[in-house]
Amino acid sequence: MKALIVSDIHANLVALEAVFAAAPPHDAVWNIGDTIGYGPRPRECLDLLVDRFANPALVGNHDLACIGDVDLTEFNPVAQIASRWTALQLGMDHRAYLKALPAMTTANGYTLAHGSPRAPVWEYITSAAIATDNFPFFDTDVCLIGHTHIAMYAALREGQTTAEIHPLRDGETLDLLQARYIVNPGSVGQPRDRDPRAAYAILDTDCGTLTAHRIPYEIALTQRQMALANLPDVLVARLAHGM
Numbered sequence: 001m002k003a004l005i006v007s008d009i010h011a012n013l014v015a016l017e018a019v020f021a022a023a024p025p026h027d028a029v030w031n032i033g034d035t036i037g038y039g040p041r042p043r044e045c046l047d048l049l050v051d052r053f054a055n056p057a058l059v060g061n062h063d064l065a066c067i068g069d070v071d072l073t074e075f076n077p078v079a080q081i082a083s084r085w086t087a088l089q090l091g092m093d094h095r096a097y098l099k100a101l102p103a104m105t106t107a108n109g110y111t112l113a114h115g116s117p118r119a120p121v122w123e124y125i126t127s128a129a130i131a132t133d134n135f136p137f138f139d140t141d142v143c144l145i146g147h148t149h150i151a152m153y154a155a156l157r158e159g160q161t162t163a164e165i166h167p168l169r170d171g172e173t174l175d176l177l178q179a180r181y182i183v184n185p186g187s188v189g190q191p192r193d194r195d196p197r198a199a200y201a202i203l204d205t206d207c208g209t210l211t212a213h214r215i216p217y218e219i220a221l222t223q224r225q226m227a228l229a230n231l232p233d234v235l236v237a238r239l240a241h242g243m
């Protein structure tokens with residue numbers, strides 16, 4: 001079974017459509033959360049994922065903020081503005097859809113958590129130390145995460161007590177049978193690893209491999225949509241820099 005792994009779409013429909021157009025054939029879509037917030041097309045992104053039968057799908061901190069399930073004071077001022085704007089765009093069906101999603105689950109012997117297995121909504125896995133601390137918090141060999149918007153993997157090899165952490169590059173394939181892994185495919189709609197291209201991954205559950213991909217999309221189009229929605233300039237500008 002091949003699963004297309006997407007995370008942190010953040011209502012960037014142009015990027016999401018580019019990912020679906022470029023992705024190699026797959027049997028399932030797995031969504032690690034933060035489908036909305038920041039970007040200009042929240043309804044359309046949710047509808048497209050429902051059409052594509054994304055399952056499992058997780059809820060992220062921004063999704064929860066947009067449906068009023070976390071306190072907006074946890075967010076920086078521009079994220080608050082974007083969350084309030086997004087909340088006004090959603091229909092009852094979008095709210096109900098997001099409200100029913102977990103922040104962590106398992107599928108086909110893989111764990112999925114939006115932030116981390118230890119604290120699925122909020123924790124950022126940004127270092128080898130934090131990754132090491134998280135390995136006891138899931139039972140499978142591999143945990144897929146999002147939240148930092150940085151494509152990376154942490155590997156805990158047999159006999160070692162601390163994990164190593166590496167960037168996950170475009171075209172790189174991980175042999176998931178070699179160690180225990182925490183893998184972040186990167187962000188579809190707002191990458192922050194200085195590569196502005198949309199990030200996604202293909203997980204092959206038969207071979208136990210995960211391949212990372214980056215795909216260019218029309219960033220200027222998303223930026224125009226954001227400007228027309230009066231979303232904050234700093235959020236518009238960052239897309240071009242992948243930061």
Ligand code: ZN
Binds near residue numbers: 008
């Ligand atoms: Zn996010």
